[in-house]
Amino acid sequence: MVHGASILSDGRRDRASVAGSPDGGGTRLLAVPAALFTLAQLLLVGPGMGLGWDETVYVSQVTTHTPAAFFSAPRSRGVSLLVAPIASWSSSTELLRVWLAVLSGLGLYAALRSWRGLFPVRVTATAGALFATLWVTLFYGPQAMPNYWVAVGALVCVGCFLRAGARGSAGVLWGVAGGALLMALMRPTDAVWVTIPLLVVALGRRRLRVSTALLGGLAVGGSAWVIEAYAWYGGLGARLSRASEIQGGLGWHFAVDDQLRSLGGRALCRPCDVPMPPLFVTLWWYVLPVLAVIGLIVAVRAGRTARTLTPLACAATSAVPYLFLIGYAAPRFLQPAYALLALPVADALWHLVKKPGGRWRPVPTALVALALAAHLSVQFAVLLHTVGRTTDDRRDWAGTAGELHRLGVRPPCLLTGHQAIPIGYYTGCSSGATAGNNENTTVTEIVRTARRVPVADLGVPGRTPPGFARDWTVHRVNDLVVRVAPPPADP
Incomplete structure (x- = not known):
């Protein structure tokens, strides 16, 4: 039986094995983790947390109240499209947070529904709850960031791929295409890494309809990114090279330890030279692959290997670039892997607490319940700490913007230097850099702009100011050294 159930099979045996399951059909239970996920975001993260650095870049592309920030090579337009229904007419961060919280809950529900018929509904609902209660999922659910949506797209694409079999229905094929499109729209390179196992199987087995849906979704979702590559970067290879730079x-780059360090609540660990968090914070990360392997063993013994091995394979390939190919870490990078791993992990947990006949195992049930309670406590503690620190940081940006307004730096205006992009968003100014990852202007252009509109350079104590700003008026604003250009002459 194991020999016959090859990796990523067409799923027909898997679907048959749950067809008679009493809880394999209904999907109303799947709305519970999705609804609680939305509610938890609103209560624990809150709509009042200001926009972060990357968020200001994405949101500024579609707002009318602040100039668009420089859009660097790795970024894609998917998040800007996601926030456009609100950000295009309102500057309210609170309204945007509520919109994204509700949308992320609906996205989770749609993703879990994609797996109906592949796992008993209790397993799928548990998987949704496990993924939704990770601090990183709750923290980024209401944020204008791409990684959660790559995770949603991965769940939809992989689930529908398994349900498609050799000749999928039109609806399921649209699910494959839609999941691939969503991933590629958010992060094209991530979409490719997630779908490598699916592409290998679909093309290798000559499953024309599934292959077409998968490749079509990737192509449509990534088309804007590719077009921009030729329009602005000199070609696809040049953009990929710049993104890599x-x-x-x-x-x-062995970044496994960096990812572990980021689990303590660091949104970005670059350089990741911070101490390792306490073991109780990272313990779940060690348990996760163990439970995933148990889930695979359970599936093999039950003769339903494909539906467990498929998400495991896609989770592994999606994690490769962030564990072994970049020299820094952010916990959000692994969200697609966490979402896909949640399914075999949930299957393993149910196997541990229930016998094949459906009777509970008292001791394992108690141990699993205690372990999950401890896990949730740690996740919520890290979440609240991270939200508090992040809210304070972003409140400082808003305070700096208010001080800049007091100093006469009001729109239209230009900021350069340290954290010019996010502070520029809060101030309503353009941002400019003459070097680095966000290089988008020249010294000559900055000096020319200072003759027309207010311009300020932001620095930190001890930093040598750029030559063009050495004679500008110096102010201390919070922890920044602000140099303001002489007021523009009246026309």
Whole structure:
């Protein structure tokens, strides 16, 4: 039986094995983790947390109240499209957070529904709850960031791929295409890494309809990114090269320990030279692959290997670039892997607490319940700490913007230097850099702009100011050294 159930099979045996399951059909239970996920975001993260650096870049592309920030090579337009229904007419961060929280809950529900018929509904609902209660999922659910949506797209694409079999229905094929499109729209390179196992199987087995849906979704979703590559960067290879440069040069980098360090609540660990968090914070990360392997063993013994091995394979390929190819870490990078791993993990947990006949195992049930309670406590503690620190940081940006307004730096205006992009968003100014990852202007252009509109350079104590700003008026604003250009002469 194991020999016959090859990796990523067409799923027909898998679907048959749950067809008679009493809880394999209904999907109303799947709405519970999705609804609680939305509610938890609103209560624990809150709509009042200001926009972060990357968020200001994405949101500024579609707002009318602040100039668009420089859009660097690795970024894609998917998040800007996601926030456009609100950000295009309102500057309210609170309204945007509520919109994204509701949308992320609906996205989770749609993703879990994609797996109906592949796992009993209790397993799928548990998987949704496990993924939704990770601090990183709750933290980024209401944020204008791409990684959660790559995870949603991965769940939809892989689930529908398994349900498609050799000749999928039109609806399921649209699910494959839609999941691939969503991933590629958010992060094209991530979409390719997630779908490598699916592409290998679909093309290798000559499953024309599934292959067409998968490749079509990737092509449509990534088309804007590719067009921009030729329009602005001189070609696809040039954009990929620039993106690699901005990310520190893609190549062999062992970043597993960096990812562990980021689990303590660091949104970005670059350079990741911070101490390792306490073991109780990272313990779930060690348990995760163990439970995933148990889930695979359970599936093999039950003769339903494909539906467990498929998400495991896609989770593994999606994690490769962020564990071994970049020299820094952010916990959000692994969200697609966490979402896909949640399914075999949930299957393993149900196997541990229930016998094949459906009777509970009292001791394992108690141990699993205690372990999950401890896990949730740690996740929520890290979440609240991270939200508090992040809210304070972004409140400082808003305070700096208010001080800049008091100093006469009001729109239209230009900021350069330290954190010019996010502070520029809060101030309503354009941002400019003459070097680095966000280089988008020249010294000559900055000096010319200062003759027309207010311009300020932001620095930190001890930093040598750029030559063009050495004679500008110096102010201390919070922890920044602000140099303001002489007021523009009246026309």
